[in-house]
Amino acid sequence: xxxxxxxxxxxxxxxxxxxxxxxxxxxxxxxxxxxxxxxxxxxxxxxxxxxxxxxxxxxxxxxxxxxxxxxxxxxxxxxxxxxxxxxxxxxxxxxxxxxxxxxxxxxxxxxxxxxxxxxxxxxxxxxxxxxxxxxxxxxxxxxxxxxxxxxxxxxxxxxxxxxxxxxxxxxxxxxxxxxxxxxxxxxxxxxxxxxxxxxxxxxxxxxxxxxxxxxxxxxxx
Numbered sequence: 001x002x003x004x005x006x007x008x009x010x011x012x013x014x015x016x017x018x019x020x021x022x023x024x025x026x027x028x029x030x031x032x033x034x035x036x037x038x039x040x041x042x043x044x045x046x047x048x049x050x051x052x053x054x055x056x057x058x059x060x061x062x063x064x065x066x067x068x069x070x071x072x073x074x075x076x077x078x079x080x081x082x083x084x085x086x087x088x089x090x091x092x093x094x095x096x097x098x099x100x101x102x103x104x105x106x107x108x109x110x111x112x113x114x115x116x117x118x119x120x121x122x123x124x125x126x127x128x129x130x131x132x133x134x135x136x137x138x139x140x141x142x143x144x145x146x147x148x149x150x151x152x153x154x155x156x157x158x159x160x161x162x163x164x165x166x167x168x169x170x171x172x173x174x175x176x177x178x179x180x181x182x183x184x185x186x187x188x189x190x191x192x193x194x195x196x197x198x199x200x201x202x203x204x205x206x207x208x209x210x211x212x213x214x215x216x217x218x219x220x221x
Contacts, residue, residue: 045082061103089162092163094133098130100213100214101215114127124142136157140154147176150174152170166187
């Protein structure tokens with residue numbers, strides 16, 4: 001029997017619009033610890049960051065990029081440029097612990113859900129990575145305002161300076177009065193190649209890319 005329509009009172013925002021962060025904020029050098037032997041130009045890194053945010057601002061979290069190879073190439077080029085400014089920094093410390101909100105990705109599975117949530121009578125809200133470095137936990141979360149959620153729990157192990165290894169442990173799709181557990185599946189790693197007090201840029205084991213910002217709220221199960 002198919003589960004009933006999703007209708008759980010949610011603890012996350014109900015506005016499914018893509019959240020954009022201002023691209024004119026000044027880069028703070030305090031997040032992402034630089035190697036003593038490397039000097040990072042905040043002016044150049046701010047320019048690269050601004051360029052990346054401009055390129056992804058109209059891409060509907062990556063949906064439009066899927067059908068535009070030239071735009072994808074341009075965005076990935078901007079990511080690689082920003083990654084140069086993150087080279088030599090530590091991005092696996094406590095500053096990684098956060099509720100991160102997806103701005104753009106190449107991950108096909110997530111983009112498929114974003115695009116097709118309407119088939120289930122809902123729409124996709126915020127897509128999140130919730131990381132707790134101290135506890136060694138990661139939740140990948142897809143919200144369906146006003147009430148539903150799908151999340152995958154993982155255990156993580158930091159591998160400085162930038163890699164995090166993960167192992168999926170369980171998954172749940174939850175509505176207002178029902179919950180369907182799913183079996184754990186898979187393991188891998190991701191690297192936060194750039195991180196500051198506003199955004200983080202990620203490459204993973206499959207060659208996918210992810211750009212996230214720090215959400216203005218903390219997601220809890």
